[in-house]
Amino acid sequence: MQKKNNLFSPSDIKFLTNALLSWYENEGRVLPWRQKGGAHPNPYLVWISEIMLQQTTVKTVIPYFERWMKKFPTLEDVAKAPLSEILLSWQGLGYYTRAKKIHECAKVLVETYNGKFPNKKEALQKLPGIGPYTSSSLMAFAFNAPETVVDGNVLRVISRLYGITSPVTVKDITPLAIDLTSQTRGADYASAIMDLGATLCTPKNPRCEDCPWKTLCQAHKENLTDIIPLIEKLKKQERKGNVFYIQNEKGEVFIQTRKGKGLLSGLTEFPWNEDESFPFEASFEKKGLVVHTFTHFRLELFVYQTTLEKGAKLPFDGKFVPFENFSDYPFSTLMKKVIKKVVKK
Numbered sequence: 429m430q431k432k433n434n435l436f437s438p439s440d441i442k443f444l445t446n447a448l449l450s451w452y453e454n455e456g457r458v459l460p461w462r463q464k465g466g467a468h469p470n471p472y473l474v475w476i477s478e479i480m481l482q483q484t485t486v487k488t489v490i491p492y493f494e495r496w497m498k499k500f501p502t503l504e505d506v507a508k509a510p511l512s513e514i515l516l517s518w519q520g521l522g523y524y525t526r527a528k529k530i531h532e533c534a535k536v537l538v539e540t541y542n543g544k545f546p547n548k549k550e551a552l553q554k555l556p557g558i559g560p561y562t563s564s565s566l567m568a569f570a571f572n573a574p575e576t577v578v579d580g581n582v583l584r585v586i587s588r589l590y591g592i593t594s595p596v597t598v599k600d601i602t603p604l605a606i607d608l609t610s611q612t613r614g615a616d617y618a619s620a621i622m623d624l625g626a627t628l629c630t631p632k633n634p635r636c637e638d639c640p641w642k643t644l645c646q647a648h649k650e651n652l653t654d655i656i657p658l659i660e661k662l663k664k665q666e667r668k669g670n671v672f673y674i675q676n677e678k679g680e681v682f683i684q685t686r687k688g689k690g691l692l693s694g695l696t697e698f699p700w701n702e703d704e705s706f707p708f709e710a711s712f713e714k715k716g717l718v719v720h721t722f723t724h725f726r727l728e729l730f731v732y733q734t735t736l737e738k739g740a741k742l743p744f745d746g747k748f749v750p751f752e753n754f755s756d757y758p759f760s761t762l763m764k765k766v767i768k769k770v771v772k773k
């Protein structure tokens with residue numbers, strides 16, 4: 429990235445910070461986990477929203493967040509709930525590791541911190557599922573600390589403000605974002621810059637005319653918003669396999685709980701593999717292909733259905749359940765796609 433940190437004078441920086449805060453007071457989004465005019469009084473809400481918002485849009489998260497808060501109004505409610513209930517409430521959000529870490533973290537907070545979040549970044553990062561990004565968000569939104577939170581929205585806004593036309597990463601942008609961060613209104617500032625990215629400085633057709641930064645923004649001045657930011661994408665690894673929707677003579681369907689510590693562990697699934705083999709002799713009917721994209725890879729599974737003969741044994745641990753009872757089990761998004769493929773409505 430070309431050097432850009434001398435582009436603005438200290439008075440320009442002050443202007444940018446204050447202009448953004450004033451804009452936020454009038455135009456910032458109203459969200460169920462947010463409180464304008466300072467930190468949110470309940471870090472539990474901030475934490476749940478932050479974890480849900482990883483990899484998921486605000487629009488999708490809102491109904492999940494509201495249902496979650498009705499079901500688990502306090503941290504203690506999460507800590508004492510069985511994992512299966514937590515996973516069931518997470519169903520549809522994907523990336524289930526997040527839900528498992530919430531459960532683990534809630535237990536640690538209740539057992540070790542008396543149900544309170546520590547207000548130090550280092551202590552927060554020792555908790556399960558809380559890394560540098562979430563700890564900075566919690567410090568800003570729940571404790572009003574002057575923390576710089578850089579997500580995709582912030583990366584886009586800052587790259588455009590500074591007119592950076594070379595490929596950028598969060599690491600490149602962070603020092604520039606730090607300069608702009610309000611030292612006294614950490615919560616409002618972090619919300620404001622995210623809102624600017626989400627509502628005005630959008631990936632396509634940004635509304636520069638309404639933007640509080642339009643007088644200094646380089647991308648706007650030089651008509652470069654179409655090409656900034658330039659982000660180099662890593663090609664995802666591709667994996668393939670088969671998944672088996674197995675019914676018994678009563679029409680019940682075989683399910684199992686995924687073991688181990690992996691991405692989908694604890695969730696309900698149909699037997700599947702990644703070597704495209706068939707685990708036992710039967711007459712399998714091909715029902716189609718499901719494709720699911722995880723963070724680091726893309727998975728393609730061919731869906732096969734079969735009905736077992738009475739008394740036939742399977743080489744898996746699990747059980748047969750009626751289709752009508754599927755809603756009692758936390759199926760992953762991948763497995764829900766399999767169900768749709770077999771049970772066409």
Ligand code: SF4
Nearest residue numbers: 629636639642645648
């Ligand atoms: S002026 Fe336009 S490009 Fe620049 S920050 Fe504002 S919305 Fe984004």
